[in-house]
Amino acid sequence: MKNFKKYLLLSLSTLAIVSCSDDDAPVANNVTLEFNNTFGNETIVLGNANSTEATTNTSAEGQIHHFEELKYVISNIRLIKEDGTEIPYNVNDLDNGATVINQAKTETLQYVLNDIPTADYSQIKFGLGVKTSLNTLDEVSFPNFYAAAGENDTQMHWEWGTGYRFTKIEGFYDNDNKTLSFHSGSTIDEDPDDTTGESFIQGVDAYRDITLNLPTLATVGNSAPKIVIKADLNKFLSGDTHTITLVTAENITNNATPSAHTATEMMRFVDNIGGTGDTNTTGMFSITSVEN
Amino acid sequence: MCVLLVLASCSNDDYQPISYDNPEITLNIPEGFPDLNITATTNAPTTYGVVLGKKLFHDKRLSADNTIACASCHIQANAFTDNLSKAIGIEGRVGLRNTPPIQNMAFMQFYNWDGNKLVLENQPLVPIITHEEMDSSILEVIGKIENDQEYIELFNKAFGDEAVTNDRIFNSIAQFEYTLISANSKYDKVIREEGVTFTKSEAQGYQIFKDKCISCHSTELFTDQSFRNIGFPINTDSEEGGRSRVTREVDDYLRFRVPSLRNIEYTAPYGSFGQFNTLKDLLDYLDNGVVDAENLDPILKDNGNKISLTEEEKTHLISFMKTLSDTEFIGQ
Numbered sequence: 348m349k350n351f352k353k354y355l356l357l358s359l360s361t362l363a364i365v366s367c368s369d370d371d372a373p374v375a376n377n378v379t380l381e382f383n384n385t386f387g388n389e390t391i392v393l394g395n396a397n398s399t400e401a402t403t404n405t406s407a408e409g410q411i412h413h414f415e416e417l418k419y420v421i422s423n424i425r426l427i428k429e430d431g432t433e434i435p436y437n438v439n440d441l442d443n444g445a446t447v448i449n450q451a452k453t454e455t456l457q458y459v460l461n462d463i464p465t466a467d468y469s470q471i472k473f474g475l476g477v478k479t480s481l482n483t484l485d486e487v488s489f490p491n492f493y494a495a496a497g498e499n500d501t502q503m504h505w506e507w508g509t510g511y512r513f514t515k516i517e518g519f520y521d522n523d524n525k526t527l528s529f530h531s532g533s534t535i536d537e538d539p540d541d542t543t544g545e546s547f548i549q550g551v552d553a554y555r556d557i558t559l560n561l562p563t564l565a566t567v568g569n570s571a572p573k574i575v576i577k578a579d580l581n582k583f584l585s586g587d588t589h590t591i592t593l594v595t596a597e598n599i600t601n602n603a604t605p606s607a608h609t610a611t612e613m614m615r616f617v618d619n620i621g622g623t624g625d626t627n628t629t630g631m632f633s634i635t636s637v638e639n
Numbered sequence: 640m641c642v643l644l645v646l647a648s649c650s651n652d653d654y655q656p657i658s659y660d661n662p663e664i665t666l667n668i669p670e671g672f673p674d675l676n677i678t679a680t681t682n683a684p685t686t687y688g689v690v691l692g693k694k695l696f697h698d699k700r701l702s703a704d705n706t707i708a709c710a711s712c713h714i715q716a717n718a719f720t721d722n723l724s725k726a727i728g729i730e731g732r733v734g735l736r737n738t739p740p741i742q743n744m745a746f747m748q749f750y751n752w753d754g755n756k757l758v759l760e761n762q763p764l765v766p767i768i769t770h771e772e773m774d775s776s777i778l779e780v781i782g783k784i785e786n787d788q789e790y791i792e793l794f795n796k797a798f799g800d801e802a803v804t805n806d807r808i809f810n811s812i813a814q815f816e817y818t819l820i821s822a823n824s825k826y827d828k829v830i831r832e833e834g835v836t837f838t839k840s841e842a843q844g845y846q847i848f849k850d851k852c853i854s855c856h857s858t859e860l861f862t863d864q865s866f867r868n869i870g871f872p873i874n875t876d877s878e879e880g881g882r883s884r885v886t887r888e889v890d891d892y893l894r895f896r897v898p899s900l901r902n903i904e905y906t907a908p909y910g911s912f913g914q915f916n917t918l919k920d921l922l923d924y925l926d927n928g929v930v931d932a933e934n935l936d937p938i939l940k941d942n943g944n945k946i947s948l949t950e951e952e953k954t955h956l957i958s959f960m961k962t963l964s965d966t967e968f969i970g971q
Contacts, residue, residue, distance in 0.1 A: 448750045486778050487805045506769040534885045538757035
């Protein structure tokens with residue numbers, strides 16, 4: 348069996364190589380998602396504590412801050428036709444349907460969807476994070492995404508929870524550049540084995556489904572559209588749902604903490620950047636343009 | 640591609656693995672213990688499953704640099720923990736917490752100090768991939784062992800064919816752990832009336848235990864499996880949130896799973912990051928008063944943030960706790 352798997356993998360990779368070489372010319376059935384991470388309208392420049400180039404932002408509560416690291420996982424991508432039909436894009440295949448957007452790596456800011464059926468699309472949906480059913484750090488099923496997420500300069504494995512980190516933000520706040528560290532991920536777990544006969548569920552689901560209307564139709568087939576998605580990180584602290592004041596990690600019962608490791612407040616940040624999942628399904632995201 | 644597939648199928652079809660008899664192991668549920676977890680019956684230990692799990696448990700190749708096995712921290716002589724404050728992984732990397740003992744896992748609803756794992760089969764991956772522990776990956780582990788003849792044979796014996804898969808690795812380790820049942824201490828023999836009796840000090844200690852400890856360390860597992868903040872010295876590592884790391888509830892901040900007291904004589908140091916070297920130190924601390932917190936356990940709050948104990952009571956309590964030592968279990 349294991350030999351069979353190896354051969355299958357080998358064969359698949361051969362196929363992949365073949366497909367790649369076919370892809371040299373622009374393909375009209377590609378859709379490029381371009382992520383522009385901003386504070387307001389300004390694209391974020393990362394920097395260390397003393398950086399003079401880093402883009403700074405001031406929160407609603409007056410706290411100046413900037414980022415040194417900014418990463419998040421996008422998965423479960425769906426394009427919606429004008430008539431409402433949803434076209435899922437490898438939604439159960441993290442290797443071919445999920446990516447880590449990393450502000451420090453320009454090449455990750457564009458994600459190309461292949462072989463999208465010819466149609467006019469009016470809406471896009473995607474997940475910030477990984478849905479619970481796939482969030483198991485399953486290297487055997489999704490070796491490529493597992494490796495990409497686990498690279499030393501990416502660090503999007505949440506080992507103790509055997510899930511992926513959905514967001515990783517490192518930075519500095521206030522004039523004395525105190526450390527800001529935010530990691531989000533799901534801790535939800537189910538025990539089908541509970542002796543009461545009913546399954547027991549614990550933890551939180553930090554996955555958020557995002558829905559964005561396209562200002563102009565993306566016409567796939569005639570052209571290979573590019574959809575420019577803005578992620579306004581101003582909403583991280585000054586969101587539609589919560590206005591957050593950063594406090595030191597020792598003060599956990601206060602409004603919030605910049606250290607998400609101990610954060611009992613993680614979900615407030617998640618609601619701000621990913622929406623609440625019910626009334627707010629945009630979070631920090633919006634569509635800047637559709638280029639057909 | 641087709642050619643390759645055909646080749647692969649041929650080579651598989653030509654080979655007929657020998658089939659082995661692999662009987663299930665009956666887990667004897669000690670008197671007074673709760674029912675077995677359902678996974679201990681759906682992934683019921685088998686003769687070779689346990690042999691395989693035990694071999695994996697002791698295999699250092701599960702770590703990135705082949706220096707650390709599960710058994711490096713989970714040492715039988717220490718009731719499958721070690722004598723360190725915090726666990727130490729490859730390259731001397733220090734972990735967040737004290738290594739928990741492995742005993743009576745087939746009856747536990749929550750695993751680890753914060754109860755982050757509910758199903759034992761889901762636990763072995765955590766140390767394998769954690770940077771401060773083995774820092775490897777499951778494909779790396781499979782790659783190291785899948786051509787090892789001894790393993791090939793054991794996977795075949797345990798699971799009916801030679802495939803070395805992630806699930807089989809996790810299941811067999813869990814099967815081995817399900818067999819680690821400790822219920823043969825002096826205490827058990829006294830309760831079962833096997834002709835053994837407590838000494839005077841042990842009997843007095845048992846009475847004190849029933850007065851002052853049993854609300855948390857209840858049942859024959861000697862834990863009620865609840866999560867409580869009892870005001871132990873605080874781990875200042877910013878990763879530490881106790882149970883709130885899982886639930887993200889402020890109320891659960893620095894709450895930890897009540898540990899079993901079984902084999903406690905062998906599991907020093909004590910506390911979530913080994914705050915106390917001896918049982919005496921721990922009891923002195925409880926007697927002197929604990930760290931206050933909003934979510935400090937009501938039992939402590941109602942008693943002035945302490946569990947008052949005289950020196951004599953401490954001596955008796957320790958005598959009693961030592962009757963929970965199961966020498967057979969720790970291999971003496």
